[in-house]
Amino acid sequence: MDLTLYDPFEKMQFSDTNCFLCGTNITPEHRTPVFGEWLQQKYKLPDKELLMLDKSVTTYQELTIPCCDHCHAHYVLPLEAEVAEAASKGLEGLQALDQQRMFQWIGKMYYGMLVTELIKEANPLMTPAYPVSEDPKMLGKFSSFFMVLQSMRVPMVFSDFLPCSIFYAEVAPLEDEQPFEYQDELSTMTFSIKLGSAAVTCVLLDNGIIKRALGRLQHLAQGQQLHPIQLAEFKARIYYAAYLFSIIPEYFIRQVKPGDDHLVLDTLIDDVTQDVFNPWETLAYAHMLEEMLKPWGIREQEILQAPQQPLSFLLDAENRFKPMERYVR
Template sequence: MPVEIYHPFQNFNFSNRNCFLSGKPLSSEEEKIQVFPAWLMSSHNLADQSFKMLDESISTYKDLKLPCSAMINEQYLDPLETEVAAAAALGYEGMKSLAELKLFQWAGKILYGIVFNEIQAGIKQQHASGQEFNISQSLIHKFSNLHLMLQSIYLPIVFEDFKPFSLFLFKVNNESNEFVYRDEINTLTFSMRMKDFGLIICLQDNDANRNYHREILEKINGQTLHPIQFEEFNARVFYSAYLFNRLPEYNILPVGDETYIEAMPLRSMSSKPTFDFWQNKVYGQVLENFWKKWGFLLFEIIKNPESPMSFLLDADGNFISATAIELSR
């Protein structure tokens, strides 16, 4: 018998009375889980730290929650969290040993949890002013597909010969107890830097961003990065995710007790290139934000408009060793 896929965006069901993942009714509106797992908040004292929402309101990490059935949490989400927590405790080597699909599911649950909270806040705000809640069809498309794929956490869903995501994992010389989290929900891009690693995932691109950065990846993969190098690559990925101009389409095929998801070719969706034109000035603005800790300004970054400042590659295009980087600021 085919599994039953839940589609919350069909009826726009974002109440606290139904499990966010399965859609099943909950016994109480208090049946919730944290968006950011307790182990992560505890290890980096995040619980009471500010978390800015899209409407500029301020929440805290611990206030971000998801309605979730006790069964789903106990049988599927808790074991996933336990596995990722154990891997993260070991740092880069531990994270590297995890299956990429599990990292995708783990990061996807966090980012979808933020989306869920943003939508709930938006609905309340619009209803308070007597208006209908509006969201673009392209975002509904992206969020729906992410939610569909997150159901692989507890359902026998098979990705047929494709990865729905691009995943980048690097060893990074972070400061002890440093924690940096970034996301962009419009492009479904996730980034986290902690321990001795940095993780970036584009959650809905069918591995397109990884292919886009293939040339530089060949030079930096396997290298230990200085934090400023990781944030440079991070900026590149966040910018390319913005330039990615496809809305991936999928065929959903029930086969016995399993559900197969098949990706439609990205190239056949449009005659134009998969990514819009890269503009160094715009990239420089993104990089300025990612390098805020080190104080580099846009005019410095794009002093040479044809070749923005880089700590990853030298003038000849060769990787710069992290040990060679000395920052006075």
């Protein structure tokens, strides 16, 4: 069994002629969809548009990444089939899915968006304000992420950690008009997706630290049906925590011995010489919440009417869960 990892970041090997997962030379027509075909069909996504960082527009159907036939057949399709089966059972099915498989599925979509942006930066429609390929720190972070994402292809055991935080929430049907939603933030490596009433938000490459830090938030949401505006706040709190997260975990492969059929990865986090989180800033959080609340037209001034206690649809004045059936302006 080949336990060799592929590192496209070493030579910035991002093109339409290298498989995204193993690096094999391929022809440009060898592709796999970033968002699985089952997902596109179920939620009628193929012709819906997506705006990229260089201001070009693509559709879900057109959003594909280079992938060799072997990786497509042996790794991508089985993963998509597993998630499709879990998603057919709603939130309960997704929560029951092996967490490493959920990490791989979300990671594949996130990385697909990242690879698409990196390929586009070679010939952009408009040069992005902050090109991903010109930030050494971010490239190092993406390289570490890709190492653990290769658990899709190379059997890999994470020793006492999962390289991400995964949050689940259920959405109440009464005023839910969006059967599918997707958001990501490349720099903080945060990704959220809503499949019917089931919402999943994931912070990649934090080793579960943010989930532990926001444990009370997940506990409050557990067993509740969130109004869509409450889900928006739920995500804003997670996205802002990812924005404050200030360290990059390191991963180390244990020595491979003859006969080994998988890799074992250990991790190290430098929480001695630097803080794990940057200080909370109410104004910065308000900006994040305002962005998430755009569909309701709620602006920063309203969010910060009481600066010491920003507007919340999730929590009451005693920080208890606030049940909500309808949003009334």
